[in-house]
Amino acid sequence: MTYGELGGSLKADDLVVAFNPVAIKRNTRLENTFIEFIRSVIRIPDYSFTLTLKPVEGSRRKFTKINDAEQAMDWFLHVLNTKCFGHGHRRKGIELGVFATIEGLGLGEQPHLHGVMRLPKALSVERFIRAFEHSKNRTKRFGYQWHLEPYYEHSWLQYITKTGVQSASPLFLRQGTF
Secondary structure (H helix, E strand, O other), X not given: OOOOOOOXXXXXXXXXXXXXXXXXXXXXXXXXXXXXXXXXXXXXXOEEEXXXXXXXXXXXXXXXXXXXXXXXXXXXXXXXXXXXXXXXXXXXXXXXXXXXXXXXXXXXXXXXXXXXXXXXXXXXXXHHHHHHHHHHHHOOOEEEEEEEEEOOOOOHHHHHOOOHHHHEEEEEEEOOOO
Protein backbone atom coordinates (compact mmCIF):
# COMPACT_ATOMS: atom_id res chain seq x y z
CA MET A 1 0.00 0.00 0.00
CA THR A 2 1.47 3.34 -1.00
CA TYR A 3 1.15 6.73 0.60
CA GLY A 4 -1.18 7.82 -2.22
CA GLU A 5 -3.42 4.77 -1.78
CA LEU A 6 -3.85 5.70 1.85
CA GLY A 7 -5.43 8.96 0.74
CA GLY A 8 -2.36 11.09 1.35
CA SER A 9 -2.70 11.02 5.12
CA LEU A 10 -0.67 8.38 6.88
CA LYS A 11 -1.97 7.15 10.24
CA ALA A 12 -0.63 4.50 12.61
CA ASP A 13 -3.74 2.35 12.06
CA ASP A 14 -3.16 2.40 8.29
CA LEU A 15 0.37 1.08 8.74
CA VAL A 16 -0.87 -1.76 10.94
CA VAL A 17 -3.40 -2.79 8.28
CA ALA A 18 -0.91 -2.32 5.42
CA PHE A 19 1.76 -4.54 6.97
CA ASN A 20 -0.43 -6.96 8.89
CA PRO A 21 -0.34 -10.46 7.30
CA VAL A 22 -3.73 -11.32 8.85
CA ALA A 23 -5.33 -8.24 7.24
CA ILE A 24 -3.73 -9.08 3.88
CA LYS A 25 -5.01 -12.67 4.11
CA ARG A 26 -8.49 -11.36 4.98
CA ASN A 27 -8.45 -9.05 1.93
CA THR A 28 -7.36 -11.93 -0.30
CA ARG A 29 -10.24 -14.03 1.00
CA LEU A 30 -12.68 -11.19 0.32
CA GLU A 31 -11.35 -10.80 -3.22
CA ASN A 32 -11.65 -14.55 -3.83
CA THR A 33 -15.20 -14.56 -2.46
CA PHE A 34 -16.11 -11.65 -4.75
CA ILE A 35 -14.66 -13.47 -7.77
CA GLU A 36 -16.49 -16.69 -6.87
CA PHE A 37 -19.72 -14.71 -6.59
CA ILE A 38 -19.18 -13.27 -10.08
CA ARG A 39 -18.47 -16.76 -11.46
CA SER A 40 -21.63 -18.11 -9.80
CA VAL A 41 -23.71 -15.45 -11.56
CA ILE A 42 -22.31 -15.51 -15.10
CA ARG A 43 -20.66 -18.96 -15.04
CA ILE A 44 -17.77 -19.49 -17.48
CA PRO A 45 -17.34 -16.44 -19.76
CA ASP A 46 -16.74 -16.77 -23.48
CA TYR A 47 -15.07 -13.40 -24.16
CA SER A 48 -13.06 -10.79 -22.31
CA PHE A 49 -13.02 -7.13 -23.35
CA THR A 50 -11.61 -3.69 -22.68
CA LEU A 51 -13.41 -0.57 -23.89
CA THR A 52 -11.87 2.89 -23.50
CA LEU A 53 -13.91 6.06 -23.33
CA LYS A 54 -12.94 9.13 -25.32
CA PRO A 55 -10.42 11.43 -23.63
CA VAL A 56 -11.84 13.73 -21.00
CA GLU A 57 -10.90 17.39 -21.29
CA GLY A 58 -10.35 19.44 -18.16
CA SER A 59 -10.86 18.31 -14.61
CA ARG A 60 -13.99 16.30 -13.99
CA ARG A 61 -15.25 14.88 -10.78
CA LYS A 62 -15.03 11.15 -10.19
CA PHE A 63 -18.83 10.87 -10.01
CA THR A 64 -19.17 12.50 -13.44
CA LYS A 65 -16.71 10.01 -14.94
CA ILE A 66 -18.57 7.10 -13.34
CA ASN A 67 -21.91 8.39 -14.61
CA ASP A 68 -20.49 8.91 -18.10
CA ALA A 69 -18.98 5.40 -18.20
CA GLU A 70 -22.17 3.78 -16.87
CA GLN A 71 -24.36 5.54 -19.43
CA ALA A 72 -22.02 4.58 -22.27
CA MET A 73 -21.86 0.93 -21.17
CA ASP A 74 -25.62 0.74 -20.62
CA TRP A 75 -26.25 2.05 -24.15
CA PHE A 76 -23.60 -0.30 -25.57
CA LEU A 77 -25.24 -3.34 -23.93
CA HIS A 78 -28.68 -2.26 -25.13
CA VAL A 79 -27.45 -1.96 -28.73
CA LEU A 80 -25.46 -5.21 -28.45
CA ASN A 81 -28.38 -7.24 -27.11
CA THR A 82 -30.71 -5.73 -29.71
CA LYS A 83 -28.28 -6.52 -32.53
CA CYS A 84 -27.76 -10.09 -31.26
CA PHE A 85 -31.36 -11.01 -30.39
CA GLY A 86 -33.66 -8.47 -32.01
CA HIS A 87 -35.80 -5.68 -30.59
CA GLY A 88 -37.83 -8.05 -28.44
CA HIS A 89 -34.85 -9.31 -26.44
CA ARG A 90 -36.23 -7.85 -23.19
CA ARG A 91 -39.73 -9.15 -23.82
CA LYS A 92 -38.31 -12.59 -24.67
CA GLY A 93 -35.93 -12.50 -21.71
CA ILE A 94 -32.81 -13.09 -23.81
CA GLU A 95 -29.52 -11.29 -23.15
CA LEU A 96 -25.78 -11.76 -22.82
CA GLY A 97 -24.20 -12.60 -19.47
CA VAL A 98 -21.97 -9.68 -18.49
CA PHE A 99 -19.67 -8.46 -15.76
CA ALA A 100 -17.77 -5.17 -16.14
CA THR A 101 -15.72 -2.81 -13.99
CA ILE A 102 -14.90 0.86 -14.45
CA GLU A 103 -11.31 2.04 -14.00
CA GLY A 104 -9.28 5.16 -14.70
CA LEU A 105 -11.37 7.46 -12.56
CA GLY A 106 -8.52 9.38 -10.98
CA LEU A 107 -7.36 12.85 -11.94
CA GLY A 108 -5.70 12.76 -15.35
CA GLU A 109 -6.54 9.08 -15.92
CA GLN A 110 -8.37 7.71 -18.95
CA PRO A 111 -11.70 6.04 -18.01
CA HIS A 112 -12.06 2.51 -19.36
CA LEU A 113 -14.09 -0.63 -18.78
CA HIS A 114 -12.84 -4.20 -18.37
CA GLY A 115 -15.19 -7.12 -18.46
CA VAL A 116 -16.30 -10.55 -19.53
CA MET A 117 -19.27 -11.82 -21.54
CA ARG A 118 -20.98 -15.16 -21.78
CA LEU A 119 -22.91 -15.99 -24.93
CA PRO A 120 -26.14 -18.00 -25.02
CA LYS A 121 -25.82 -21.29 -26.88
CA ALA A 122 -28.19 -20.06 -29.60
CA LEU A 123 -25.90 -17.16 -30.58
CA SER A 124 -23.17 -17.76 -33.14
CA VAL A 125 -19.70 -16.37 -32.54
CA GLU A 126 -19.64 -14.58 -35.91
CA ARG A 127 -22.91 -12.80 -35.18
CA PHE A 128 -21.68 -11.78 -31.73
CA ILE A 129 -18.41 -10.33 -33.05
CA ARG A 130 -20.21 -8.34 -35.76
CA ALA A 131 -22.72 -7.11 -33.18
CA PHE A 132 -19.95 -6.17 -30.73
CA GLU A 133 -18.14 -4.04 -33.31
CA HIS A 134 -21.40 -2.46 -34.49
CA SER A 135 -22.42 -1.62 -30.90
CA LYS A 136 -19.00 -0.21 -30.08
CA ASN A 137 -19.16 2.06 -33.12
CA ARG A 138 -22.71 3.17 -32.22
CA THR A 139 -21.66 4.21 -28.71
CA LYS A 140 -20.44 7.78 -29.16
CA ARG A 141 -18.55 7.98 -25.85
CA PHE A 142 -16.27 5.05 -26.66
CA GLY A 143 -12.88 5.87 -28.13
CA TYR A 144 -10.86 4.00 -30.71
CA GLN A 145 -8.99 1.79 -28.24
CA TRP A 146 -10.74 -1.48 -27.51
CA HIS A 147 -9.93 -5.14 -27.20
CA LEU A 148 -12.05 -8.27 -27.51
CA GLU A 149 -10.71 -11.80 -27.30
CA PRO A 150 -11.87 -15.27 -26.30
CA TYR A 151 -11.76 -15.81 -22.57
CA TYR A 152 -8.97 -18.22 -21.83
CA GLU A 153 -7.14 -16.71 -18.91
CA HIS A 154 -8.59 -17.49 -15.51
CA SER A 155 -6.62 -14.63 -13.95
CA TRP A 156 -8.61 -12.06 -15.97
CA LEU A 157 -11.30 -11.87 -13.27
CA GLN A 158 -8.60 -11.22 -10.66
CA TYR A 159 -7.18 -8.50 -12.89
CA ILE A 160 -10.46 -6.68 -13.53
CA THR A 161 -11.43 -6.79 -9.84
CA LYS A 162 -8.04 -5.54 -8.64
CA THR A 163 -9.52 -2.26 -7.40
CA GLY A 164 -12.16 -4.11 -5.37
CA VAL A 165 -15.91 -3.68 -5.32
CA GLN A 166 -15.57 0.10 -5.76
CA SER A 167 -15.00 -0.34 -9.50
CA ALA A 168 -17.87 -2.80 -9.99
CA SER A 169 -21.27 -1.49 -10.97
CA PRO A 170 -24.39 -3.54 -10.15
CA LEU A 171 -25.75 -2.56 -13.57
CA PHE A 172 -23.09 -4.66 -15.23
CA LEU A 173 -23.46 -7.96 -13.45
CA ARG A 174 -26.04 -9.81 -15.51
CA GLN A 175 -26.62 -13.53 -15.57
CA GLY A 176 -27.84 -13.59 -19.13
CA THR A 177 -29.58 -16.42 -20.95
CA PHE A 178 -28.13 -19.93 -21.12
